[in-house]
Amino acid sequence: MSEPVRPEARSPRGFVDRRARDLVAERRILTAVSAVYERYGFEPLETGAFEYADALGKFLPDADRPNEGVFALQDDDEQWMALRYDLTAPLARFAAQNWETLPKPFRRYAFGPVWRNEKPGPGRFREFVQCDADTVGSARPEADAEIIAMAAEGLQAAGLPAGSAVLKINNRKLLNGLMAAAGVADDAQKLAVLRAVDKLDRLGPDGVRLLLGEGRLDESGAFTKGAGLNAAAAERVLAFTAAGVGGRSETLTKLADVVGGSAEGDAGLAELEAIDRALTGLGVGVDRAVIEPSVVRGLEYYTGPVFEAELLLQTTDEKGQPIRFGSVGGGGRYDDLVARFTGQPVPATGFSFGVSRLASALRAAGRDLAAEVRGPVVVIAFDQSRMADYFQVAGELRGAGVPAEVYLGASGMKAQMKYADRRLSPAAVIIGEDELAAGTVTIKDLDLGRELSSKVTDNAAWREQRPGQQTIARTEMVAAIRKILDARA
Amino acid sequence: MSEPVRPEARSPRGFVDRRARDLVAERRILTAVSAVYERYGFEPLETGAFEYADALGKFLPDADRPNEGVFALQDDDEQWMALRYDLTAPLARFAAQNWETLPKPFRRYAFGPVWRNEKPGPGRFREFVQCDADTVGSARPEADAEIIAMAAEGLQAAGLPAGSAVLKINNRKLLNGLMAAAGVADDAQKLAVLRAVDKLDRLGPDGVRLLLGEGRLDESGAFTKGAGLNAAAAERVLAFTAAGVGGRSETLTKLADVVGGSAEGDAGLAELEAIDRALTGLGVGVDRAVIEPSVVRGLEYYTGPVFEAELLLQTTDEKGQPIRFGSVGGGGRYDDLVARFTGQPVPATGFSFGVSRLASALRAAGRDLAAEVRGPVVVIAFDQSRMADYFQVAGELRGAGVPAEVYLGASGMKAQMKYADRRLSPAAVIIGEDELAAGTVTIKDLDLGRELSSKVTDNAAWREQRPGQQTIARTEMVAAIRKILDARA
Incomplete structure (x- = not known):
């Protein structure tokens, strides 16, 4: 050991060491959630850390350039491989590879680290643990309902008390129907509308109205160009986003008024109706799952129902100010991801949450699962x-x-x-x-x-x-x- | 999704998908072993997948060239980072980085994947799960004894019945004392002697005698050059390796005859005596831990006691032939690994086993922990x-x-x-x-x-x-x- 220069003891940026307290909390979450998922008939699956880059695809929300966002390297046979950035892309590869021999529909859950080659920041890591559950090979909305019910039960088992989190459900087909109804055909304009809708939580209806129209000047004086809808179309979009009040069937009735009539809108409504019925059969009331038309979800691979788990518990920041914790997980239907490999349409749906983020949510909600970690x-x-x-x-x-x-x-x-x-x-x-x-x-x-x-x-x-x-x-x-x-x- | 060329659904060589049966078996092992390690006062620790390449060092047994054996890539600040190839190097980095604030001695266990960029083959993967336990900051041989006792108990908890595995203990200092006694000063000759000793299991004393002397012609006609010892020195080495019969104190007495007198040999003997006493205090008899002078261990960073867990159960290969399964884990004392960072000597000792390998061992021994995995x-x-x-x-x-x-x-x-x-x-x-x-x-x-x-x-x-x-x-x-x-x- 005659190295002249001593290496510095530090880890790469965005990679953290986790000690007993964090690990005990995370393991308890994973144990509790796994038990729920297995009770729903989901089997565990673990794939390798690396996938060939072409198998991973380019579905990261913030990465338009090739290899951007992932850790990639060339194997000794010159092929590019990359560390998985989520657990969905590897599942799609696995399902395509083993399709003939799998029981269908194939239900699996998985947890493990994923890696994103992004700029690290406070609470933003380049390695974090996700926990996913997916059903591959069922086009039925009941498969979405099952995932939603299971997610709600899983979060509760992880330690979120009843009433502290809600699954918000929407449908991309409804959003597309809305676009048709509002006369939006251009992809860029569509994106601008979705982005405006996604800001409803933060800006309220008046702010979103500006973003749907000509644009909005924020307090700092910066101007965000709007989607350029006329007033009637903007009001239609706002009415759509405002429909998520009351029970699930009430919301569906309101939505039918706004987007009913377009073929895609009707298909989306029918799916949500089936989801609602199945959730009722599963005993999942509006206290645990609602239809919320303002939910968008970033990932572009979603094709139908999308869902988001939101923490309702009031939490406080370091200064003691009450804050909304926001989303602790989400998912949706992605019917084209397996077809990338096989050419055959293979419908799929799933839900994913970040384990550390859920642990933080629990801690913020005063439910520290590992407060009692003792020494020997x-x-x-x-x-x-x-x-x-x-x-x-x-x-x-x-x-x-x-x-x-x-x-x-x-x-x-x-x-x-x-x-x-x-x-x-x-x-x-x-x-x-x-x-x-x-x-x-x-x-x-x-x-x-x-x-x-x-x-x-x-x-x-x-x-x-x-x-x-x-x-x-x-x-x-x-x-x-x-x-x-x-x-x- | 308008990609003209469909990616092929396959994973990179040496990376495997693990399904319910394998995962259930591995999780049961990890749960059982973690419980034992925690009962010994070891806390869990997880470090990130990447370390800076300089922090990892070059301690892989089969890798002499830089970056050989690891998956390395350059971060956007031009620094080289690599996926960990074991859990010991990251622990050394962690201990050095947090030394001031850690309780000392620091006991931790860890499990997780490690990555080796090697040629994959049957049963040889480029990603596999290891489970380690280490004590950093104690130079006492009792710390080694504790690790040995815990490893024995852990393997038993994992499903290996009493009497089916044994921890074999040796000491690098004893080996060095033997070299001194046999007149070996040259590093290359020393390595040749160690390699010959390491083959005792396979070749028996006669084969090893040839390898210690001029060399050995095998059945295929290939000649392996020997270490070049004279007959007296070779017999001394063979007497050394043959001392591992009978109880631990009996073996120690025999070893004293062979290597006693050299300063390093005496130090090694004293450490083994203390280990023997502590093991006795811990109730670990010769059925679970023996002193076996032929144990060498590949990793060059070991500085004192080394240990190896060997499966004694008779297993059979695919053709029904009885085979020895061999080692299921090992470890030892590495007193210089933390000093690479700090310059200060920080003694450390640990034990590691491959989780899939242990699962295979259990399966080979007819103890399939997951045979009963049921559907819903x-x-x-x-x-x-x-x-x-x-x-x-x-x-x-x-x-x-x-x-x-x-x-x-x-x-x-x-x-x-x-x-x-x-x-x-x-x-x-x-x-x-x-x-x-x-x-x-x-x-x-x-x-x-x-x-x-x-x-x-x-x-x-x-x-x-x-x-x-x-x-x-x-x-x-x-x-x-x-x-x-x-x-x-």
Whole structure:
């Protein structure tokens, strides 16, 4: 190891190290959600990190240039491969590759990291974990309904209490019907309308009206060019976006007034009606899933129903200001993604959420799933010649299911106690010559110590009292430790 | 989607798709092992997939050229980054980066994919999942003992029955002492000796003797040049490798005869003695951990104790021939890896195993952890206008914890039953007009059907009997399905 220059210990920008607290929260989410998805008959699938670049396609919302947005490299056979940027493109490749031998429809869920070669920022990483569920090979709107119901149940199982999140459902076909009804045929104008609609949450109807017409001047003085609709067409679009009030059938009736009559609009309405019926059969009420015509979703590969999961819980930012957390996941129907490979239409629909984002949402909602991550019981290394005895004690605790370890550093008593405290250990076990001779152990309740130390200021009195310290028979050790653990459970 | 050329649906060589059976087995292993590691006080850690290339170092056993063996690419700031090839190098980077704020010693475990840009082959992938546990910041041999005990317990928890695997322990310092005793000073000669020793399993003492001396002619007529030791030195090396018989202390006594006296040999012996004592304290007998001087381990970063987990169970190859499965994991002490960054010596030790390899070992040993992966109950889509009712039935089953789904393809009854059978569904639920009117359901026991169909050959009789088919009150559905599930549990 004679390297003249030492490498700096740092990781590439946008890649983070995750420690116990984050991981425990994320694992709990994935375990709970997987159980729900499996109850719905979805099987797990994991594909490799790399796909050939041509198989991935160019469906990233913010990437128009080739290789933009992905981590790509050339294999030794000169072919370009890239790390997956989502779990949908690899599923489409997998389904196309194995179509003949799969049970159809094919239901699968997957979770794992995805990679985006973008500019990292606060809360914006280049690697993050997604969790997806998809049904490939069913064109039925009931397949969408099933995904929606499952997503709602999954989010609840992950820790979002009933009423704290809602699935908002829309249909691209309805949006297309609206465009037809509003006389929009040009793709650029269509995009401008969708972008305006997507800002309803932030700007309200008046702001969106400006963006649908000539354009809008914001507070900073910047002007955004509008979609150029005439007043009647703009009002029609606004009426469309305003239809998402009341129950699902009520919304559908209102929508029929706005977009009914165009072939695509009618097809979209029929799909939403079937979704509504299936959701009712599944017991998913309007408290968990609504039809919301202002939902657009960025990805261009969606072809029919689209859905978005929104957190309704009031959360606060660092300054204590109430904020809307917004979307924690979404999905929709993508009927052409498998056909890219096979040439045969293979309908598909799915839902995806970001695991860290959901964990943040839960934390913001005051539901920290990992707040109680504890350290092990620390057996103090009192006497170097007695290490084997200490190991025996630690083994005894582990045998009873209690996490435990022997201190293995080089420091003295005081530092060892500090170490135990730093690890949030519930207790320390101290065994000196006296204890060994008498067949006893001394147990220090560190939970109690932490609790009391915030109240007691007199050091001398503290040492006198030795709060939470007891010397007991070795045979009673496990029971005493259990009592300490249970007191803080 | 107007691409003129359709991409081929295939994944890059050496990257595999893993489906339910493999994933269920791997997840069970990881869950069981994580529980053991946490009981030992190890906290989970996940680092990003990429590290800067200089931080990774060049410690791959088969890679001497820069970037050989890894997937590397240049970031937009021109820095080279590479996907991690193991979990040890990222830990060293993490420990160096956070040393000041970590509790010391720092114990962590991690699992996740690693990537090696090598030639793929049968059972040899370019992406595979490793599971590691390491202690950073303790120079004590007891830290090695703890890792060894934990590895043994972890493998057992993963499904390897007691007595089916053994941890073999050696010490690089002992090997160095042996070299000194045998008069080997030259690095190339040392490497030749280690390589010869590493072949003891395959060639036996006579073959190794030739490789330690002038060289060996194999059956194919190829000649391997030997290490060039004189006869006395070769016998000393062979005596060393033969010392691993009997109990741990017996082996240590024999080893003292061969390498005792050299400073490094004595240091190595003292470490192994401390490991032996700690293992005894932890209740790890010679059935689970032995001292085996022929263990070498490929990675050059090991500096002290090294260990290897070997499967003892007899397994058979495809032709039914008995084979030795060999190593399922290994590790050792690497005291210089963190110092690469900090310049300060930071001792560390760890153990690693390949998750898929362990799953293969378990399968080869007849312990298929996922043999029982079942499909969901399938509710047959008998009447298109009744989908909401079917969803309600499926929801009822899920509510009772039974995986269930409504068939959502476009095919008729026969294909639907075939689909249910293909998914290894325990049962199908059929609800037609009669059932709806009467408040009943018809349940088909597919497990029983599969069992009987191997015995009955008369199709007409089969249809007549309708084995395992029953029409019962809807209120009794869940209980009846449970009965079918329990019968095959």
